[in-house]
Amino acid sequence: MNDDREAILARVRGALAPLRERAPMPQYDTDLAVMRKLIAGRDLVELFSERIKRVNGLAFTDVAALVEYLRTGGWTRGYCDPALWPRLAPHFAQGFTVETEFDRARVDDYAFGITRAAGAIAESGTIVLNDATTSRRLGALAPWVHVAVVERATIFSDLPQAVAELGDDRNVIWCTGPSKTADVEGILIEGVHGPGAQIALIV
Amino acid sequence: MRGQPIDQFATTLPPDKRASVYQSTKATHEKRTKLLFDQFADPNRLRELAGEIKQHALENLDTYLPQVEARLRANGAQVHWASTAEAACEAVLKIMQARGASRMVKAKTMVSEEIELAHFLERHGIEALETDLGEFIVQIDHDHPSHIVRPIIHKNRREIATSFEREGLGAYNDDPATITRRARQYLRHKYLAADVGLTGANFVSAESGRLVVVTNEGNSRFCLAATKCHIALIGIEKIVPRDRDLAILLNLLARSGTAQELTVYTEFITGPKAAAQPDGPEEMHVIFVDNGRTEVLAGDCREILRCIRCGACLNVCPVYRQVSGHAYRSVYPGPVGAVLSPLLLGEKFPQKADLPKASSLCGACNEVCPVNIPIPDLLLRLRHRAKEEHVPSPGSPPMGAWALLASQPAAWRAALAGGKLLNYVPTKLIPVPALQAWAATRSLPEWRGGEFRKWMKQRRTKGRRD
Known part of the structure; x- marks a missing residue:
């Protein structure tokens, strides 16, 4: 394997040696990659709520409305990040079974999963999760409904800003709407492996 | 029927598959354009x-x-x-x-x-x-x-x-x-x-x-x-x-x-x-x-390594839309595949040297490419390489006769005049297999050979008068 390392790097050097000059790193402003017209002067919470709807997700600012949504959908059994549960529990009255441990052997038992988001991106309607903030990768992925609790102050305006703030977490994931496919005849189907409903609860 | 391998495959593709590949690639392409240019x-x-x-x-x-x-x-x-x-x-x-x-x-x-x-x-x-x-x-x-x-x-x-x-x-x-x-x-x-x-x-x-x-x-x-x-x-x-x-x-x-x-x-x-x-x-x-990538990096088609595998060039390509992916006999189909697949073969390049020819060089692949790869230029470079390496090209029309005519003005003039016969003789009767294969699915326009030369001559005379 080490031989392969040396061989590959030698071939790379050999391939590049004859170039009289190398292509320079272009100088640019990342603003070029921002939908300026869309975000100019907008309130980020409002814009994020609008944009997440465009990718078939949903945003709630009211816990009671979220609970009602879950009840109406028949999603009464789920997982919740233990750090969030004390604050949310009073809103989940009778009829809900919520666990703060996620048991992977019973993966199909959880209809919803509530986790904490590390942030959000207004421009694209994206929820940002990372290993430090999000209690369980599986809890945010396997249940049909994923609810990410997003704090207002953590909403970035655009992609370049969110990239700049990736930080040093080993794993950051942007979730933009429900898991989906169009593999079968180009027809959009949501909830392939991950959530069929991607929801932000803005607090 | 003779023709390039890609043509042969295309004739076996059921019409409903051709239609669905055509429609879905076209729809994605059009939506892409709108999304980029609106935002x-x-x-x-x-x-x-x-x-x-x-x-x-x-x-x-x-x-x-x-x-x-x-x-x-x-x-x-x-x-x-x-x-x-x-x-x-x-x-x-x-x-x-x-x-x-x-x-x-x-x-x-x-x-x-x-x-x-x-x-x-x-x-x-x-x-x-x-x-x-x-x-x-x-x-x-x-x-x-x-x-x-x-x-x-x-x-x-x-x-x-x-x-x-x-x-x-x-x-x-x-x-x-x-x-x-x-x-x-x-x-x-x-x-x-x-x-x-x-x-x-x-x-x-x-x-x-x-x-x-x-x-x-x-x-x-x-x-x-x-x-x-x-x-x-x-x-x-x-x-x-x-x-x-x-x-x-x-x-x-x-x-x-x-x-x-x-x-x-x-x-x-x-x-x-x-x-x-x-x-x-x-x-x-x-x-x-x-x-094979370092070899591509050493060659004159290294731009193809910029590819981010988005598939936009497949969706826009008039050839891909007609023949679908399997016709390229490669993991990477479409315009990017026509460049990358033969290149990744290294010494076995001749096995897929026909792919760079399966293109009308319309340039759409370059226009939609998110990393601006000059695919038509690369296709031409690979055609050149195939020629240099004397890769046989069954099914391609022989260009020798054309080269002979084009290099001798008198012969060219005679051919232009003689070409008028094409307006009267059915193509089926002309004993050139490549032409027959070509004409089997297309009809020739009316022969108007010589018109351009006439126009040039008049223009020159007129220019002198002015």
Whole structure:
């Protein structure tokens, strides 16, 4: 394997040696990659709520409305990040079974999963999760409904800003709407492996 | 019928498949254009810039590759190198064996298709399950993907339903939602039972060692949430210099590929999971694969290594739309494949030297390319190479007679006059096989040879009078 390392790097050097000059790193402003017209002067919470709807997700600012949504959908059994549960529990009255441990052997038992988001991106309607903030990768992925609790102050305006703030977490994931496919005849189907409903609860 | 191999394949493609490939590629292409031009002030500049970033990265791989290796090691990942497809497969197998692992779940990666990893692992008693819905269907059918982004663009729901029934995934039901639900139920337990999750990477930042993996289905995330070991198989051309370059490329990738603003899941991975996180890989291996890329880098078509595998050139290509992906006999079909597939063959280039000729050189592939690859120029360079290497070209019209005429003005004039006969003689009677093959599906316009010369002469006389 080490031989392969040396061989590959030698071939790379050999391939590049004859170039009289190398292509320079272009100088640019990342603003070029921002939908300026869309975000100019907008309130980020409002814009994020609008944009997440465009990718078939949903945003709630009211816990009671979220609970009602879950009840109406028949999603009464789920997982919740233990750090969030004390604050949310009073809103989940009778009829809900919520666990703060996620048991992977019973993966199909959880209809919803509530986790904490590390942030959000207004421009694209994206929820940002990372290993430090999000209690369980599986809890945010396997249940049909994923609810990410997003704090207002953590909403970035655009992609370049969110990239700049990736930080040093080993794993950051942007979730933009429900898991989906169009593999079968180009027809959009949501909830392939991950959530069929991607929801932000803005607090 | 004679003709190029790609033509021969095209004649065997059922009309309904041709129609569905045509319609869906066209629809994606049109949506892409709208999305880019409505939202960005200068989308063309964005494409050019992305091309410049990747070209810079390629031409400085001697710096960036060791840099990214050092970053990954510092982040806790193990780095391996593989010169060939065989070496890459062996590297994966060794990692699996060292862990005593026998079950792998795979996200979609083009490089794993290229090195035929799943077949290799299965021969060694390892289950290597494709989890992307399209790739999963390709796998149970022992078929091949026909599009870079949409592997089963050539299949309809009835065929898929039949395959699912055969595999014991429920009674025949061709409703796409039911098909998807059944795959969801089946695959989630496979993820949870697997030892190793394998992904590719769309980009790797040399600055941070960050791998970027995008999917819509969330299958690669499931691989990295359920298993304890992550193997990332990455072509050496996937490097970008800095994190900030990712914003440019991510903005272009989904818009170009599937006409989405952003893929559903965009995952940034710098190493094994954090200690406090219960789910995810404790061990991470990155395998950098060459498999012909350094040879491409040394040649005059190195721009093709900028490719970010979005499939936009397939969707816009008038040839791809007619012949579909399998006609290219390669993992990489369409315009990008017509360049990359013969190049990756190295010495065996002649085997696919016909592909660069299967193009009208209309230039649409270049116009839509998010990294601005001059594909038509590269196709011409490869045609030239085939000529230089005396690669035989059965089915191509012989150009010798034309060259003879074109180099002798008197003979040319005579041919122009004689050509008028074509207006009266049916093409079927002209004993040139290439012409007959060409005319079998087309009709010749009226012969107007000599008109241009007449017009030029008049123009010159008129010019003198003025």
